[in-house]
Amino acid sequence: MFSNGDRFEIKFWGVRGSIPCPGTETVRYGGNTSCVEMRVGKERLIFDGGTGLRILGESLLSEMPVTGHLFFTHSHWDHIQGFPFFAPAFIPGNKFHIYGLPAPNGATIKQRLHDQMLHPNFPVPLQIMQAHLEFYDIEAREIININDVTVETGKLNHPGEALGYRVTYKNLTAVYITDTEHFPDSLDNNVLHLARDAEVLIIDTTYTDQEYYDPKLSKVGWGHSTWQEAVKIAKSAKVKKLVLFHHDPSHNDDFLDDIKQQVQQVFPHAILAKESLVIDLKQEFCKPLWLT
Template sequence: MKKDISGDRFAIQFWGVRGSIPSPGPTTLRYGGNTSCIEMRIGGKRLIFDGGTGLRLLGKSLSPSLEEEIYMFFTHYHWDHIQGLPFFFPSFDEESRFIIHGQVPDEGEPMKMARHFRDRVLHLNSPIPIAQIRAQMKFHDLVCGELFTLDDIAIETAPLNHPNGAMGYRISWGGHTAVYCTDTEQFPDRLDENVLHLARDADILIYDAMYTDEEYHNPKTPKVGWGHSTWQEGVRVCQAAGVKRLVVFHHDPNHSDDFLDNVAIEVEAALPGSVLAKEGMILHLDRLNDE
């Protein structure tokens, strides 16, 4: 049965919350082991951000043939953000309609999003024959820093500090704002101005907090330069930018449920109202204070 989104004013559902590589197993059941994928249902439209392995679960919740268009957005194209695409059920139905947004990485060869998506994102190593993907696809080439609209939904973008580049999104509708800012690393001497600009006065910031400060700066296993941040940095961004709620996202695949439970306690103490993303979790921005 097709998921009815007519009653959702501004709802965000988390389908994959893990970073880098899927991490299934008994120690990750409560938070989930699938990689990055979130769905925003806003004013009758369905927006999907990133296509990690969580996208497969999202596809299973939908009718194979959808009446409405699906708007897809990519932060970047590392495998943990695209691995679910060949397993997204609506892509095999010729009646499905996707409008795909993203920026082609600067690799020396000028390329439009349509070619990049077919040649490099739908990878030849996929176990599913790519020729069987029959959905109707349109493409929107984004330029980082631009502001564009989907009817009355305003979407702003900004570059993030990540190997090979990544892009953050600020989505505003009906007086509410959500910021999706994953796969980014702060600078040693300052908070990233691009992240602060995206996050300004937002209702929620979905933030790459893959590590703790202690892990990030551990001299024996340093994570500096890996392109990811910490939950403590997320708290600092929220405090500096006036964000109402932090959502800790892109969990380290080595972090167990018990480890993340302890992080949740520390995050709540540092910034009351903050939460850790879990697979299946739904946040309604129009009634955020009631959840």
């Protein structure tokens, strides 16, 4: 059971895919790319380092020193571009454990984060970061134990490969699955395994079915899924709360509002991720002792 000092909270710092899209039409949902923070027990877990990581980093400056675990799904630009601007990584006394899947060409997560900060792409190298950084190469189906927190990994269907993550603490589970493309004739068993009986499923829903199957500009093979397919996964895996994530940069606030109305007609416990949204699993899914 949870004690008074325990927590399992999810906060969204970046919810877009592909490219940041700030502007007047993306105010309600936000324009930063992928970054999700989980405060689990006494641990801080961060998933992906898109431009939302910069905002998270600024919020942490009042909490020094900071220790955290940063998990990357893969190293496409929209998932790593915030890392060079993550202020706590430049401050001595902070410590970050950084996890990622080796690239198909063998490049480690450390090498890829290092390479994006080399000239002519960036003015200062990774070595200028003064926090203690430890890097770990991990594989699909690996299980990582961080004290009382368990993190499971699974392979996703994305060009260049990607990992999904399942976080469990005291019988509560949150799952982070992006970027992945559904299969045409069956549900992805890797995704189903990660999502099984989860309290919260955060999942890639970049497109609508109409966009994905558009005969003039098909998105088949682009490595992303639709909200309609996410509903199928959530129902089959018996997920309690579905969170649509990795919004396409062309989807403005009104478009996303319309998707929210449509998805809630077929899965009432579905919401859309937006910046600053907080989900408290302990509050939503733990019954008071007098009800057990």
